[in-house]
Amino acid sequence: MEIKRGIPVSPGIAIGPALILDPEGVRVPQRLVEACQVQEEVHRLRSALAAAARDARSSQQKVDHQLGRQFGAIFAAHAVLLEDATLEQEIVDLILKQHHAAEYAVSQVVRRAIKRFSDFGEQHFMASRVADLRDIERSILYHLSNQRRESLRHLRQQAIVLAHDLTPSETAELDPTFVQGFATESGGRTSHTAIMAGALQIPAVVGIGPFLDDLAGGDLVIVDGNDGLLIIAPDPHTLARYQAARSELISLASQQHSQLRDLPACTRDGVEITLLGNIEFPHESQNCIERGAVGVGLYRTEFLYLGRQTDPSEEEHFEAYKDVIHTMGAKRPIVIRTLDLGADKFPPNRVSQYPERNPFLGLRSVRFCLRNLTLFKTQLRAILRASAFGNVRVMFPMVSTLLELRQCKMLLAEVKEDLDEEGIPFDRDLQVGTMIEVPSAAIMADQLAREVDFFSIGTNDLVQYTLAADRSNEQVASLYSAADPAVLKLIQQVVQAANRQHIEVNVCGEMSADPIFTLLLLGMGLRTLSITPHNIPVVKKVIRSVSLTDAERTAQEALQLETARDVTNFLREQTRRLVPDVLH
Amino acid sequence: MQAQPLIERVTIANPQGLHLRPATILAITAQKFVSDIWLIASGQRINGKSLWELISLGAACGTELIVEVVGSDAPLALAAVVDILSTASPEEDMDSLSPG
Numbered sequence: 001m002e003i004k005r006g007i008p009v010s011p012g013i014a015i016g017p018a019l020i021l022d023p024e025g026v027r028v029p030q031r032l033v034e035a036c037q038v039q040e041e042v043h044r045l046r047s048a049l050a051a052a053a054r055d056a057r058s059s060q061q062k063v064d065h066q067l068g069r070q071f072g073a074i075f076a077a078h079a080v081l082l083e084d085a086t087l088e089q090e091i092v093d094l095i096l097k098q099h100h101a102a103e104y105a106v107s108q109v110v111r112r113a114i115k116r117f118s119d120f121g122e123q124h125f126m127a128s129r130v131a132d133l134r135d136i137e138r139s140i141l142y143h144l145s146n147q148r149r150e151s152l153r154h155l156r157q158q159a160i161v162l163a164h165d166l167t168p169s170e171t172a173e174l175d176p177t178f179v180q181g182f183a184t185e186s187g188g189r190t191s192h193t194a195i196m197a198g199a200l201q202i203p204a205v206v207g208i209g210p211f212l213d214d215l216a217g218g219d220l221v222i223v224d225g226n227d228g229l230l231i232i233a234p235d236p237h238t239l240a241r242y243q244a245a246r247s248e249l250i251s252l253a254s255q256q257h258s259q260l261r262d263l264p265a266c267t268r269d270g271v272e273i274t275l276l277g278n279i280e281f282p283h284e285s286q287n288c289i290e291r292g293a294v295g296v297g298l299y300r301t302e303f304l305y306l307g308r309q310t311d312p313s314e315e316e317h318f319e320a321y322k323d324v325i326h327t328m329g330a331k332r333p334i335v336i337r338t339l340d341l342g343a344d345k346f347p348p349n350r351v352s353q354y355p356e357r358n359p360f361l362g363l364r365s366v367r368f369c370l371r372n373l374t375l376f377k378t379q380l381r382a383i384l385r386a387s388a389f390g391n392v393r394v395m396f397p398m399v400s401t402l403l404e405l406r407q408c409k410m411l412l413a414e415v416k417e418d419l420d421e422e423g424i425p426f427d428r429d430l431q432v433g434t435m436i437e438v439p440s441a442a443i444m445a446d447q448l449a450r451e452v453d454f455f456s457i458g459t460n461d462l463v464q465y466t467l468a469a470d471r472s473n474e475q476v477a478s479l480y481s482a483a484d485p486a487v488l489k490l491i492q493q494v495v496q497a498a499n500r501q502h503i504e505v506n507v508c509g510e511m512s513a514d515p516i517f518t519l520l521l522l523g524m525g526l527r528t529l530s531i532t533p534h535n536i537p538v539v540k541k542v543i544r545s546v547s548l549t550d551a552e553r554t555a556q557e558a559l560q561l562e563t564a565r566d567v568t569n570f571l572r573e574q575t576r577r578l579v580p581d582v583l584h
Numbered sequence: 585m586q587a588q589p590l591i592e593r594v595t596i597a598n599p600q601g602l603h604l605r606p607a608t609i610l611a612i613t614a615q616k617f618v619s620d621i622w623l624i625a626s627g628q629r630i631n632g633k634s635l636w637e638l639i640s641l642g643a644a645c646g647t648e649l650i651v652e653v654v655g656s657d658a659p660l661a662l663a664a665v666v667d668i669l670s671t672a673s674p675e676e677d678m679d680s681l682s683p684g
Binding site for chain 1: 611640
């Protein structure tokens with residue numbers, strides 16, 4: 001038995017066999033395969049090489065067409081390399097003779113070539129071609145990992161998913177009914193894994209540090225999402241203890257939910273707060289209903305795009321939206337957020353790609369949509385069509401300037417005209433909102449507020465961009481805090497701007513789901529929160545235990561504090577005082 | 585019956601050497617012939633149909649190579665390969681890079 005400690009990000013206990021995902025990217029660990037799997041590895045390699053060569057050919061045609069043949073030629077060279085018999089033989093030899101996994105063999109062979117190139121010397125004309133070799137390696141590895149994901153999609157038994165980190169596209173392909181829990185080596189409270197686990201309401205522990213070498217797929221593991229533990233191969237005593245705790249938790253939770261679900265989210269002095277749910281997949285709207293959400297405040301639509309070779313059709317969008325309307329009913333609001341992904345999340349053959357040194361500051365989200373109008377308009381059409389069937393609203397993510405917002409609205413107007421001409425019904429008064437998650441948008445909130453019906457403050461990105469700290473980088477993660485006074489000032493400005501223009505405003509980031517911030521947000525003037533369904537009961541409990549006077553006093557005092565730590569400590573103290581049993 | 589190899593000595597004329605693009609053209613051209621095509625330089629024997637091997641040669645401008653061709657279309661293959669190696673900038677010929 002081995003016990004590993006990490007950060008608990010989603011409560012509960014899961015017990016089951018381990019399913020291990022390989023670390024992503026080019027840092028392939030040395031991995032060997034069993035003798036009986038060698039032929040399978042060779043087969044995987046060959047189909048990955050063929051797929052990578054096809055990608056290169058299609059990039060060549062695209063670039064030939066867009067920029068001219070002299071630019072496409074580089075991809076022709078890549079394709080010829082990917083089809084090269086000698087290259088294939090070198091990799092196959094490593095698999096056959098050394099029993100290397102295909103990924104590792106590819107990296108070894110490419111690395112040897114890179115070494116050879118750099119041995120020619122820096123001035124040598126081949127030294128600058130190292131980037132081409134890395135490109136080829138990346139492309140082969142991409143297709144190899146795609147194959148693995150393929151098998152993930154076919155997961156047909158309950159398992160606990162263990163990984164270095166989970167990418168959005170990997171999680172999008174997991175069938176949630178078979179995933180009992182997550183444990184990852186890296187990541188923090190706001191990592192994608194944490195969000196997913198919250199959405200799926202399964203236990204998760206992240207930031208454990210290296211552990212994947214310590215176990216094999218199929219080993220029995222326990223994920224303790226309450227105390228942040230991963231237990232590998234538990235002894236019979238521990239296993240029995242956890243099994244008992246798990247059944248107790250389940251009965252307790254269902255009892256609490258049914259008690260709270262039908263009670264209003266009202267403060268002690270009678271102020272009603274609107275609690276909406278954040279969802280990632282259509283089936284989660286059921287969780288919203290079960291937890292007492294009065295609508296969907298954030299319907300992320302990325303799952304429609306991920307893990308596939310073609311863009312989703314208008315019908316696929318439409319069906320996914322109709323699905324949620326069907327569950328939520330025609331009256332409850334459903335805020336659909338348009339695609340919020342970086343170009344780096346798409347396979348290279350689907351969108352034109354330029355290497356980005358800094359994807360977080362690059363072509364992503366609405367910026368990407370405004371450069372890929374067909375893709376964008378398809379989604380807008382489907383949203384508009386769905387609006388004929390329910391209380392649908394549209395929301396644009398990552399707007400950083402007024403001009404971007406206007407472009408989005410102009411496109412929406414164009415699509416409306418098209419639908420009108422075709423005689424297709426839609427809601428003419430479809431409400432339009434914008435996410436406030438870039439500091440520039442928060443600063444310009446007064447101007448933006450005049451042109452939209454509502455704001456939704458996306459605190460995850462707002463915190464990241466305000467403090468210039470990547471939340472998944474352990475070295476700087478401590479800077480990343482929603483409690484930072486700089487973040488609070490921006491949120492306050494946004495709420496005030498929305499109030500001045502009489503538009504709705506809500507918070508839909510992780511911050512709104514953390515009960516420690518509920519008092520503060522209420523006190524700052526927020527009357528709507530959009531929360532991962534799992535946390536609705538706990539936030540509702542805080543709301544029902546406090547008065548608006550408590551909240552306003554807390555906010556006033558918190559906004560005077562100078563550091564994130566002071567704010568966090570103060571809020572914890574206040575929350576504990578007013579709602580004693582809500583925080584761990 | 586093993587045919588006699590055709591051999592010719594050639595000096596790389598491209599000012600940038602046998603870099604990625606001329607090597608690609610060379611490999612694609614070589615692949616069109618049934619004959620085996622070998623390049624011999626600095627003690628290495630390289631398959632002229634393999635771009636992977638060609639680029640690992642890293643042959644600079646002025647490098648002397650021996651081209652060795654064996655097979656039924658050897659004379660044509662030899663002429664084509666020598667032509668590419670001894671031309672200053674074969675990349676003008678972009679058509680040869682088109683797929684198919």
